[in-house]
Amino acid sequence: MRVCYAKFLPHDFLECHTNDAINVLKSMRSAFKWFEEFFPRVWELSFYSVLLHDLGKCASGFQKNPQKWGYRHEILSTPFTAFLDLPENERNLVALSILTHHRTLDEIEEILPSKEHREEFNEKVGELLQNRDYIEEIFFERIPYWELYFFGRRKGVFKPPANWTDQIGNYDFDSLLSWYEKNTKKYWNELIFLRGILNASDHLASASELGIRLLSDIKTAVELRVSPERWRPIQRQAGETEGNLILRAPTGYGKTEAALLWANRNAFRTKKGVSSRIFYVLPYKASINAMHSRLLALFREPELVGVLHSSSGFYLYSSELEYKRLSSLYRKIYTPLKVTTPFQLMKPFFGVGFPEMGLTELTGSLLIFDEIHAYEPNILGIILAMLELLRERKVRALVMSATLPEFLEQLLRDVLKPNLLSTPPEEADRFTRHRVNVIEGSMDDIEELLTEIHADGPILVACNTVSRAMDVYSRLREDYKAMLLHSRFTYGDREEKERELLANLNDYDIVVATQVVEVSLDISFSTILTEPAPLDALIQRFGRVNRRGFGKPQDVYVLTHGSDGDKRIYPIEVVKESIRLLKELDGKPLLESTVPKLVTHAYEPLSSKLTDEVRTYYEQAIDLFKDLRPLKSNESERRFYEMFHGLEAVPGAYQDRALELIKQGMSIEVHRYFVPVPLWLYASEHEVFHRLSDSGPGKYVLVAELEYSSELGLQREPRSGGEIW
Structure with missing residues (x-):
């Protein structure tokens, strides 16, 4: 009997990878019990999605060489859902999550076998059946034990008939696609959760992680930093406030500790700890890195405190942390507390990456926005739209600032309906x-x-x-x-x-x-x-x-x-x-007590105009987000990158060094030579920018043929002797 592998280099047996993914799923079920309030059958259907998602890898061509095989294993895995003793709608939900766990539906439907064109599919089914003995005697035999492990009893839901090999080849993909088109809106939440949870379980199992992490009691961590008798009144009040909150306090007053105490009060919990995912949102990479370092000192384990921004991998590398492993984990439903930019939270709403996994992780989460006044009207509008939609997913938000103008506070109040906390004037003035x-x-x-x-x-x-x-x-x-x-x-x-x-x-x-x-x-x-x-x-x-x-x-x-x-x-x-x-x-x-009113007065000449701008972007974002279709690619993904994609370039003086590092397999070190380039500079001086040749397949490094020195930085003058492309 042949064996079947799910992963290569290192090799991992299919039954072992499936077992690992079920372990991850069991960890998620223990942590995220509230998902059942949105979708009562979420864990049972997710179990069967995880169980069957990689069975198509048993095809002999995949086992010989998955890179050269030229077919999608998900297409061969999907027909096994026909043997689930479930209502048709539930079978189809499981089938769609499996079919799309690597590619979106519009990407994969072009190669799906229709009733008229099944030659290639039948050929690949033939390859699959070459490993029939393994499927029946190893994989099928384990299913009752996996059920017993996950559910505490054998459910007997998976019932392949004696002629299952014939039925695999007759699976009707056209009917599945037709069902999706008719039922997307009705089962929007179910499709989001099933694909999101399958992706999370699969990705973490592939990363050799068998569960997600939880925070221990947050209040205890804060107490170790600041003893309770030294807590300021607003910190204590934040820790007693349930629901959304706007908090005003001077710089240096301890807003971070107040935010953590608020999170402790509002978090979902299990016996093992705080299970809510917490996102600490800041506008600038430098302040994100500093906050990550601060929170890491508080919670001690890098698996518990993540950092996410466009160059967080280099930050982790520079901090002498396991940058490859941690960068990967921080993008999964693994780390309970993440310090990040709002753009990372926006990605699922624009359909970027694996949006279902992002929306699943955001469900029931706690969002802490610091320095929210720093964003442009378009970003503020998108944040407000995001908060509006997340309210329906049991998300709670804390917005805190020392300099929040009233027009922005009013916009936030309209969406969040929050509690309000501010430092008393006499207390604030002590911080003058x-x-x-x-x-x-x-x-x-x-x-x-x-x-x-x-x-x-x-x-x-x-x-x-x-x-x-x-x-x-x-x-x-x-x-x-x-x-x-x-x-x-x-x-x-x-x-x-x-x-x-x-x-x-x-x-x-x-x-x-x-x-x-x-x-x-x-x-x-x-x-x-x-x-x-x-x-x-x-x-x-x-x-x-x-x-x-x-x-x-x-x-x-x-x-x-x-x-x-x-x-x-x-x-x-x-x-x-x-x-x-x-x-x-x-x-x-x-006087610190006068700062909020002064900032409000400063913005009065434009408050009406800015309010209208923010509301316009908010309404546009709401319309855009409501058009998001689960499992499908979205036009909004292109718009996201057009709106927020920043540019980084290597000064021409360093391009030879950058190329040398790439050839040595040390691409992470190239980041030391990157300079952030504002879009207006790129647009006005575009003739001096070119791509570094040989920077790797599917990748490129932008080179700026402008003068650069470590004393002055990147200047506007073309580089002496630099080639203008």
Whole structure:
């Protein structure tokens, strides 16, 4: 008798892989009991989906060489569902989940055997039956024991007749497709869950994981960091609040601990721990990485705290973690707490990747949004639409901010119907850390302006654009020990600069930086001189001065004029109103209790327009998401990548090094040489970009033939001697 393998290199017997996948399924059933409220038969039907999903791999051609076989094993697995003693609708649900567990229905239906064209299918069924002895004597014989293990009793649902080999070849795929077209809306949830759970079970079993992870008690972890007698009132209140919540509190007040205590109160639990999936959502990679490191210190195991963004693999690699294994696991229903961008949560709603698995994981989850004010109206609209639809899936959300304008709070309240918590004014004012000074002028006068500022340590000079920061740094570097920090350095150079600042900040007179300094480094400057910006952005920048809040408020300095490039970044009306408000506070402390109202006033000139924009994007997203069809590819997937796909390029000076690393099989190291490239720069200078040859099958590395140095970063000038394509 031949054996049948489900996986190769390393080899894994079909019955062993099936057993592993059933173990994962059993772990999920124990953790996600509330799924039954959406779909009472979810676990029984999922069991039979997992049981039969890979039987088609017994075809002799697959066993000889799966890469060269040229057929889809799912097509051969699906007919076995005909032998399930279940109502027709349930059999079809199981069949569709198996048929689409690797490819979407529209991708695979082109090669499905119709009644008229079955020659290739019959040939592959013949290959399958060459291993009939294994199927009957090994696989079929184990099914009652798998049922006993999973259900606690033998159910006898799978009943292949004596002539089962004839019936496999006669399976009616046309009727299955017809049933799908007629019943998609009626069984939308069931199709989502069955494909999502099968994908999760299959993927984790293939990764040699036999179950999902749960968090231990969150409250206990927080207590180990901050003893309960030192909890602030708002932290205690958050831990007692059930349901959606908007939380306002000053920077440094302990919002993260408050969010975790809220999650502890609202989570689903089993005897083994917290089973709800928790997503901590932040807008910037740097702040995501910092939060991941912070939460990992709290929960200790990297399997419990994940990180997801476009370059999280390199972050894990740089952190000396098991980046290949963990990057894979974090994209599955495995890790209970993930720090991520909103774009990762949006993917299932746009049909990206395995959307059914994403929607399944989001069901019953807890979403924590920090710094939600930082998003553009289109992103806010999509987030609101996502939250609206997730309310129906037992999802709860916490939104927290120190600088949330009222127009945005109202939009959130309309969708979430939340509880509201805010720090009492007298308590907030204890965190007053800054005294505002408004200076007439611009960075054109930087040399003279610095003579008017008295500082006892390093000064932060904050610019709105990279080009402005480069110019200011170039003028100061001769007379001061200065460093330049912005977003257009390679990841390797930026990592080195940040490491240097963390270790030796006091050795520098001045650090010239763009907005990257608002979210990346946990360091404290003696003061700041900044270009004008919206008030919420300015407050984030002020947060780099007197970070711990000790002693009296420290001076911060705001210029009245920026540069022409600012209008590409910030709404000018909001910037002007922000400066007008700060002029009224000139020379006075910026009381923390006044920050929410000040931010609201700053946005008043555009609040109506921004509200309309957000609502328009919200309505468009709702319409788009409601058209999502389970198991099918979606036009919205293309739109997602058009809207949110960022660009990264290797400076021309490093392209030979990048190619060498790729040839050595060290592609992860190439990431050190990537520079984020804004789309406007790519559009305006597209003639200096080209693809690196030989960067691998199906992959490419973008090269920017622009001047680059580790001191200044990627510049706008074409590279000397660089080839223009």
